Amino acid sequence: MNDVGEHYRRLLAPIYVWMVGGAEAALERNRELVRAADLAPRGSARALDLGAGFGATSIALAERGWNVTAVDTSDELLAEFARLAGALPIRRERADLVEFAERARERFELVVCLGDTLTHLPSRERVVASFDAFARLVAPDGRLVLSFRDYVTKPLEGAERFIPVRSDDRRVFTCFLEIQGEHVIVHDVLYERGDDGWKLSVSDYPKLRLAPDWVVAELVARGFELEQRAFERGMLTLQLRRR
Ligand SMILES: C[S@@+](CC[C@H](N)C(=O)[O-])C[C@H]1O[C@@H](n2cnc3c(N)ncnc32)[C@H](O)[C@@H]1O
Structure with missing residues (x-):
C-alpha cells in the first residue's frame, strides 16, 4: 500500500x-x-x-x-x-x-x-x-x-463500497473502499483513454475512520x-x- x-x-x-x-x-x-x-x-x-x-x-x-x-x-x-x-x-x-x-x-x-x-x-x-x-x-x-x-456510523457494505467518482469520454474514475479496523483502504481505479486505447492505473492508500x-x-x-x-x-x- x-x-x-x-x-x-x-x-x-x-x-x-x-x-x-x-x-x-x-x-x-x-x-x-x-x-x-x-x-x-x-x-x-x-x-x-x-x-x-x-x-x-x-x-x-x-x-x-x-x-x-x-x-x-x-x-x-x-x-x-x-x-x-x-x-x-x-x-x-x-x-x-x-x-x-x-x-x-x-x-x-x-x-x-x-x-x-x-x-x-x-x-x-x-x-x-x-x-x-x-x-x-x-x-x-x-x-x-x-x-x-x-466511515464509522454506517459502514459501507457490498456494492455500496464502489463509488463512481467521475467520468467523461477520456477518463473513468471509480473508487473502492475496504474497511480494515481503524482504517478504510481507498483503492482508486482510473481508466484513461490514450492513442492505444484505455490504460488502467490502480493505487491505494489508507484513510482513518x-x-x-x-x-x-x-x-x-x-x-x-x-x-x-x-x-x-x-x-x-x-x-x-x-x-
Ligand atoms: C482530499 S484533499 C482536500 C483538499 C482541499 N482541502 C479541498 O477541500 O478540496 C486532501 C489534501 O490534503 C493534503 N494532505 C494529505 N495529508 C497531508 C498532511 N499530512 N499534511 C498536509 N497536507 C496533507 C493532500 O495533498 C491533499 O491536497
Whole structure:
C-alpha cells in the first residue's frame, strides 16, 4: 500500500482538478461555503487552510478579505494553486499539517481543514496532536471548521463500497473502499483513454475512520464549542468556536 504522499504523486494529484469538476466549479462551491458559513473576518483576519490542495478554499477566503496561510504536502497541487491564486495575499507552505501546526507561533482567527484531509493523517495519535495544536492556534473567539467523511456510523457494505467518482469520454474514475479496523483502504481505479486505447492505473492508500462524536468530544475537551454540524453527501462539516 502507498502512503498518502506517494498515492497523490502516482495517481490523484494529476487528475485532482478534473476529479472535482474543474477549478472554477470548485472555487464557486467554496465561495458559496464562505458565504453560507458567514466566514467574514472580524479580528486579525488571519486564516489557516490545512491540507489546502489546489487552493479552492484559500482563494475563496482571500477574496473575502482573509490573509491566508495555506499548507499542503503535494508539490503538484501547490503548483496548480500558485497558477490559480495570482496576486491574492496567500502564503503557501509545503509542509505536513501537524508539524506546521505544532511549530506555528502565530494565532489565527480562522483555521480550516476541509475535504476529508483529517482522515489522511497516518494515525489517531497524529489527529490528537493536530487537535492539541488547534487549541493553541485558534485565537479566543476564533473559529475552527473541519470537514471529513464519516466511515464509522454506517459502514459501507457490498456494492455500496464502489463509488463512481467521475467520468467523461477520456477518463473513468471509480473508487473502492475496504474497511480494515481503524482504517478504510481507498483503492482508486482510473481508466484513461490514450492513442492505444484505455490504460488502467490502480493505487491505494489508507484513510482513518474517525467517529464524529469522538472528534467533537476531543475538541470540546480542548476548549472548543460546537456551533454547527451539517452532513451533506457523505461529508460531515463541524464548525467550532474557541472559548
Ligand atoms: C482530499 S484533499 C482536500 C483538499 C482541499 N482541502 C479541498 O477541500 O478540496 C486532501 C489534501 O490534503 C493534503 N494532505 C494529505 N495529508 C497531508 C498532511 N499530512 N499534511 C498536509 N497536507 C496533507 C493532500 O495533498 C491533499 O491536497
